[in-house]
Amino acid sequence: MQTKRMTFPGGWLPFALLAPQVIITLIFFIWPAGQALYQSLLREDAFGLKTTFVGLENFARLFRDGSYLNSMSVTVVFAVGTTLISMSVALLLASTVNRMIRSHSTYTTLLVWPYAIAPALAGVLWWFIFNPSIGIVPYMLEMVGYNWNHRNSGSDAMLLVILAAAWKQISYNFLFFLAGLQSIPQSLIEAASIDGASPIKRFWTIIFPLLSPTTFFLMVVNVVYAMFDTFGIIHATTQGGPAQSTNILVYKVYADGFVGLNLGSSAAQSVILMVIVVALTVIQFRFIERRVNY
Amino acid sequence: MVENRPWANFFAHTVLIIGVALVVFPVYIAVVASTQAPGELMRGTIPLLPGSHGIENYTQMWQSGVSSANSPPAALMLWNSFVMAMAITVGKLSISLLSAFAIVYFRFRFRMFFFWLIFVTLMLPVEVRIIPTFQVVADLKMLNSFAGLSIPLIASATATFLFRQFFMTIPEEMLEAARVDGAGPFKFFKDILMPLSVTNIAALFVIMFIYGWNQYLWPLLITTDPDYTTIVMGIQRMTSEENPQWHLVMAAVVMAALPPVLVILFMQRLFVKGLTETEK
Numbered sequence: 400m401q402t403k404r405m406t407f408p409g410g411w412l413p414f415a416l417l418a419p420q421v422i423i424t425l426i427f428f429i430w431p432a433g434q435a436l437y438q439s440l441l442r443e444d445a446f447g448l449k450t451t452f453v454g455l456e457n458f459a460r461l462f463r464d465g466s467y468l469n470s471m472s473v474t475v476v477f478a479v480g481t482t483l484i485s486m487s488v489a490l491l492l493a494s495t496v497n498r499m500i501r502s503h504s505t506y507t508t509l510l511v512w513p514y515a516i517a518p519a520l521a522g523v524l525w526w527f528i529f530n531p532s533i534g535i536v537p538y539m540l541e542m543v544g545y546n547w548n549h550r551n552s553g554s555d556a557m558l559l560v561i562l563a564a565a566w567k568q569i570s571y572n573f574l575f576f577l578a579g580l581q582s583i584p585q586s587l588i589e590a591a592s593i594d595g596a597s598p599i600k601r602f603w604t605i606i607f608p609l610l611s612p613t614t615f616f617l618m619v620v621n622v623v624y625a626m627f628d629t630f631g632i633i634h635a636t637t638q639g640g641p642a643q644s645t646n647i648l649v650y651k652v653y654a655d656g657f658v659g660l661n662l663g664s665s666a667a668q669s670v671i672l673m674v675i676v677v678a679l680t681v682i683q684f685r686f687i688e689r690r691v692n693y
Numbered sequence: 694m695v696e697n698r699p700w701a702n703f704f705a706h707t708v709l710i711i712g713v714a715l716v717v718f719p720v721y722i723a724v725v726a727s728t729q730a731p732g733e734l735m736r737g738t739i740p741l742l743p744g745s746h747g748i749e750n751y752t753q754m755w756q757s758g759v760s761s762a763n764s765p766p767a768a769l770m771l772w773n774s775f776v777m778a779m780a781i782t783v784g785k786l787s788i789s790l791l792s793a794f795a796i797v798y799f800r801f802r803f804r805m806f807f808f809w810l811i812f813v814t815l816m817l818p819v820e821v822r823i824i825p826t827f828q829v830v831a832d833l834k835m836l837n838s839f840a841g842l843s844i845p846l847i848a849s850a851t852a853t854f855l856f857r858q859f860f861m862t863i864p865e866e867m868l869e870a871a872r873v874d875g876a877g878p879f880k881f882f883k884d885i886l887m888p889l890s891v892t893n894i895a896a897l898f899v900i901m902f903i904y905g906w907n908q909y910l911w912p913l914l915i916t917t918d919p920d921y922t923t924i925v926m927g928i929q930r931m932t933s934e935e936n937p938q939w940h941l942v943m944a945a946v947v948m949a950a951l952p953p954v955l956v957i958l959f960m961q962r963l964f965v966k967g968l969t970e971t972e973k
Contacts, residue, residue, distance in 0.1 A: 404865050406800045407878045413799035417807055420792040420848060426833075427845040428814045431825035438825070492712045495705045502706075508961060509713045514968075515953035516720075517907035517925045520946055523932055524719040527726065527939065535722065535739050569716065574965060598701065627818045631909035635929045649820045653910070656824040665824055672821040680815060 432673065438666035457667035466643060467651070467668070474647045477561060478625035485565035486617055489572030490610075494602065496573075497580040507577070514570040518563075519631030525563035526636040529555075549637065553644025556637045560645050563636070564629050571624075572617050579613030580606065619683045627676065648672060720950070727751070727943035746940070754944040763919060764931050767948050770924040775952070777842045777912070777923055778905030784847035785901050786894060793856035794882055798868070815850035819911055827914050837918040846911060852897055855970055859893050860886070896967030899960050903953045924949040 442453045461467045496506045513521070529536050529549060537547035549556040583606060591601050607614075630649050633639060639646035639654060646654070652672065656665030726739055728747035733740070758766040795801075796808055819826065826845060835841030863886070871881045912923045922930075928949060931942045957964050 403798060403861075403868060405868050405872065406798055407881075409799055409801040412878060413795040413801045413804075416791045416795035416799075419788040420811060420853065421807060423788070423844065423848040424810060424814050426829060427826055428817050428822075428848060429810070431822045431829055432817055434825035434828070435822050488712070492709065495708050495712075498705060499709075502709075506709050506713065508958065510716060511961065511964070512954045512957050513716060514964075515903050515907075515957045516950050517909060517953075519907075519909045519925050519929055520950055521719075523928060523942070523946060524723055526932070527943070528719055528722055533739055533939070535741075566716070566719065571968070574968060578969060598698075627820050630820050631907075631925070631929075634910070634913075635932065652821065653823060657914070662824065669821050669824070673817060676818065676821060 435666045435669040435673070438662055439670045441666075442663045453663070457663045458671075461664065461667055461671070466646075469643055470646050470648055470651045473557070473643070473645060474626060476557065477564070477629075477645070477647050478622050480557075480561040481564040481568065481625040481629075482618060482621040484561065485568040486572050486614070486621060488565070489569045490576050490614075492569070493573050493576035493580055494606065497577060507574075510573050511570045513567055516567055517631060518567060518629055519635040521563045521567040522560070522632035522635040525559055525566065529559050549641075551641055553641055556641055556645050560629070560632055560637060563632050564625060568621060568624055572621070575613055575617055576610070579610050583609050616683070619679055623676070623679050627672075720947075723943045723946050726939055727941075727947050729940050731938065731940055733940070747944075750940050750944045751948070754941050754948070758927075759931050759934075759938060759941055761934065764927045765919045765922055767924065767927075767945055769920070770922050770927045770945075771948060771952070773921055774906055774923040774925065774949070776839055777908065778902050780839060780843035781846050781905035781908070782898055782901040784843060785849045785852050786897060788847060789849055789852035789856055790887075790890070790894075793853050793860055794878075794886065796853075797857055797860040798878070798881075811848075811850050811853050813850075814848050819846065823910065823914070830915060835915075837916050837921055839921070841915045842908075842912055842921065842923075843905075846905070846908065849901075852901070855893065855897060856890065859890060863889060892963075892966070893970075895960075896963045896970065898967075899956055899964045900967040902956060906953050 439457050440452060440454060441450045442457065443450050492506075492510060496503060496510075499506060516524075528534050529547065531537050531548045531550065540547045547555055549559045587605055587609075588601055591605055596604070626647070627649055629647065630653065633645055633647060633650045634653075637645045639650050648668065649672065652665055652668045655661045655668065659665075722739060725741065725743050727750055729740065729744040729750075730746045733744060733746075754767045756766055756768065758764045758770075764770075792807075792811065796804060830836060830841050830845060833841075835844070867885055868881065871885055876884070907925060908923070909925050909929075912921070913926045913929070916922060916926075924945065928942060928945050931937060931945065
């Protein structure tokens with residue numbers, strides 16, 4: 400690792416400076432992660448009196464368990480839906496704002512603030528709009544003959560949480576797309592338009608390919624967001640229901656551990672999630688190392 | 694823009710106005726709902742224009758909360774959220790500055806080891822190791838306290854990295870000149886490094902404050918005492934009632950969303966800088 404040519408003499412001082420960070424990391428990060436690993440290999444009996452070492456049995460059970468496999472597919476649908484919706488809306492808005500000159504900053508300001516809203520609040524807001532008895536959207540849907548009810552219909556509930564999650568993430572994607580668009584050399588676009596390429600053709604053949612580093616980066620970030628930061632949305636609205644149709648993995652860890660008190664299984668789920676986070680982080684970092692510059 | 698196409702401009706503005714309207718819509722409905730009389734929201738659909746009971750609802754929420762949902766006054770919850778957010782923000786920034794300083798400006802044994810130890814925390818969001826972390830906090834008797842709410846969340850690999858990257862860009866001559874003039878590590882840190890990092894600190898402050906304010910799962914588990922309820926989880930409690938009092942819930946939602954939204958609106962440049970740099 401790089402360092403400065405000249406440094407201060409060592410001794411105890413650097414250790415003292417690092418101490419707060421390292422102590423907190425050890426107590427609240429490394430130790431619990433180790434505990435999760437350890438507990439994932441144990442099983443408690445129904446009364447919590449006896450724990451036995453069961454090896455990888457907890458993991459094997461999870462992969463045979465229909466509700467866990469269901470939770471996995473629910474998470475995939477949720478993550479893909481959220482990522483697709485929020486990224487495509489953000490790209491549309493960013494490329495439109497990018498061609499504005501005078502109103503550029505006004506529109507930006509109007510679009511960035513949802514980032515500040517907590518996921519749980521985003522959930523409550525959308526839950527309220529879609530409330531089957533008093534919400535405004537079900538009322539309008541009824542006029543076109545659709546009977547919205549996220550309390551009974553799994554697909555309605557899924558759509559609701561996807562919309563809430565995507566809504567909150569649009570501002571983030573928007574800012575990164577806008578930054579990406581602004582770094583594309585204007586000369587390329589001018590050259591293409593002199594050659595007679597229409598705005599739509601220019602977008603798909605020049606702008607979109609040149610944006611691909613940003614797009615890829617945002618895809619990873621959005622999947623991480625949808626998988627791990629959306630606990631609040633689920634917990635404040637559907638609570639995983641109806642009939643487990645919105646029970647994403649992060650929520651299931653909590654529900655099985657705190658509500659169901661199945662510690663071994665919950666710990667095994669934690670370990671699987673950690674493996675997923677590590678994999679996604681590695682992908683993200685490898686990509687950043689090889690970031691293409693134009 | 695390379696060519697002038699009036700219809701394209703018109704179309705672009707239309708797209709943006711629809712986009713902004715969709716983004717604003719949920720919050721607008723919340724504001725409208727928070728100004729209705731108590732019974733108004735039980736009758737059919739929500740009105741589309743604000744009512745006249747705004748002041749009453751906000752005052753009631755601010756002063757007394759919703760007792761049937763075991764939810765304390767919003768004033769207390771907002772204060773709790775503020776204390777938690779500030780503790781997390783200041784804590785994160787200080788320990789990250791110190792450890793980045795140690796990693797960049799000192800050479801010592803196990804430097805790489807510590808660097809990786811901090812790096813690993815990036816990969817362990819609270820949500821995935823929630824039960825063992827809860828056990829640790831319970832064993833340390835930190836449940837129902839601000840220490841329990843904030844300390845476990847202040848270790849931050851992102852901030853440490855950002856400061857490390859920034860310190861690496863500071864010219865070598867700074868340290869050489871300081872050493873020649875006889876400045877020790879503390880003086881160098883206080884009089885040279887800190888003033889140079891002000892913008893970075895401010896940008897991270899905005900991001901971390903929003904992160905701290907919006908914490909949800911952690912306060913939900915750590916605090917059972919209503920005196921420590923933060924606003925975001927207080928709202929969840931109000932909505933899980935049998936018949937939520939939506940006019941009060943929405944007043945609380947607006948009050949909960951306002952501080953971080955104002956932070957973004959008034960410090961937009963710092964916010965954008967913080968956001969784009971923490972992700973590098």
